[in-house]
Amino acid sequence: MSQDSTVVCVVCGGPAGEPVYASDRECSITSLCEVVPSPTVVRFCQACGHVQTTEMPGIEAYYDTQYKILIESEEEDQLYAMSNGQKVYRLDHQARTLLRKLTPSAAARILDYGSAKGGTLKRLLAERGDLRVHLFDVSAMYLPFWKAFLDEGRWATYRPPAAWRGTFDIITSFFSLEHVARPREMMAEIASLLKPGGTFYGIVPNTFTNIADFVVIDHVNHFSAASLAFLLRASGFGNIDIDEHAHTSAFVVTATAAVQQGTVAGIPRSEIARLGSEVERIAAYWRNFSSCVREFEDGRTGRPAAIYGSGFYGTFIASCLSRPLDIRCFVDQNPFRQGRRLLDRPIIAPEALPEEIGTVYVGLNPVLARAEIAKVACWSGRRLDHFLP
Ligand SMILES: [Zn+2]
Known part of the structure; x- marks a missing residue:
């Protein structure tokens, strides 16, 4: 187990603390169910309530060329839930939830930051053809999907163009913030791309209700509501609303850009203590998991x-x-x-x-x-x- 106490919390910048969990094997599983030869090491920040996993080696190249989420076909989607015998797919649910929680103005400029195929905004366009949809990702491999439903100039790869600064009414982020090793940089960039008063709308996994998230090696960030709010306040957002119920096992967050940036209040100690014991419960579950599987297997x-x-x-x-x-x-x-x-x-x-x-x-x-x-x-x-x- 690494004893490196110089590791810094990627949300508040303070010391990330000693590991609360380290996998007992030199192999880990990615969010795309690949087995990789690196251990999983997780820390809990006592200052802002953030849970973070040591970054996987070579993470930038991984997202550029290897992270192929649902790239097999245009229609491919993850099953979100079974409802009265009917399959509900994740992207449909995300588009519906966004339209329930936000009311985009006519012809609003909207950007999906870290869009992969851009499936959620494609579904949004089917409902709201007036929206001016844009896509951005740190890879060029989704271009064929983007070109199939957007005009040239409506997307960017690797770096958003300077001309986009301060122009968006809404920026969305569906399950991308958990992957980034520098979430402060990402949120600062999103803030700079929004118009003053523009809306950030994001979804991240809730590790406290879907504990598998805790041991996904490429999820650097496991946000608590406290650390998510801290990140947004520190990045200049206000009117922060964190919804734990709109999407199963996830936080759906809405926030407003360009609010006056002041000092960011700390998280109450009682909340840190509550989160700390939750994190310890999850860490203990995963420490036990392999032996439970093998015990069952033997019997x-x-x-x-x-x-x-x-x-x-x-x-x-x-x-x-x-x-x-x-x-x-x-x-x-x-x-x-x-x-x-x-x-x-x-x-x-x-x-x-x-x-x-x-x-x-x-x-x-x-x-x-x-x-x-x-x-x-x-x-x-x-x-x-x-x-x-
Ligand atoms: Zn922290």
Whole structure:
């Protein structure tokens, strides 16, 4: 475990503190479910309540050329929820939530900062064709997607052009702030691109309600509501609203730019203490996780097994097993995942689960796992042992 006490908190600039968690193996899982040969080291800042992971080596090149989120096709999307038997996709939900929380003026200039394919604003345009949508990312690999629905001049890569300064009514950021090693720089740039009084609208994971976020190695930032508010105030934003309910396991934040910048008030000690004990609970969960998986594995019958969920939890479980070859397949409800492979195993629909499978490791958020697995109607008559996280 690193004892480097000179590590600085990327939100408040104070000492980041000693690690509260360090993975017991020299391998970690990225948000795109890749296994990388670096340990995960997490710290908790006692001054602003921020939780931060040591930056993965080579992070800039990673986002430029390797971080290919949902780049297989135009329509590809992540499953957000099952609602009354209907699949709800993440980008649709994000576009709907934005329109519920903001009322963009007619022909408003809007920029998605760190847009990847720009899918959320594309859906927004379908509802509000008057909006002047712009996209920005630190990679050129999404250009083919951007060109398919925007005119030349409506996007930029690597650096936003100087002519964009002070011109946007709204700047959005959907799940990008957690990846950046210098969030103060990113928010300062966003502030400079907004018109005075313009709106920042962002979504970041809530590690306290989706604890997998805690061990995702490329998520440098695990914001608490306190550290998110601190970051925004320190970057000159006001009218800060942080909504913990509009998007499952995430904070949805709205804030106004170019408010007079004063001193940023500290976080009350009682709030730091509360966050600190929450962080310790999550760290303990992950310290225990691998041994729980292996204990279950040792006690089960010899029948082949499957992992339900081909996302982060599923990959993490697979990486903990002593006998990974017992896993025949991953199961996923998302049709965009079915037919692909993960860790050299097929990803299949629940209906296609082979008869020989006797054990299912449930690789879902532990808060939802029991309820979600009970909803798999096609398995109701089958005798399956479940590992629940
Ligand atoms: Zn801090």
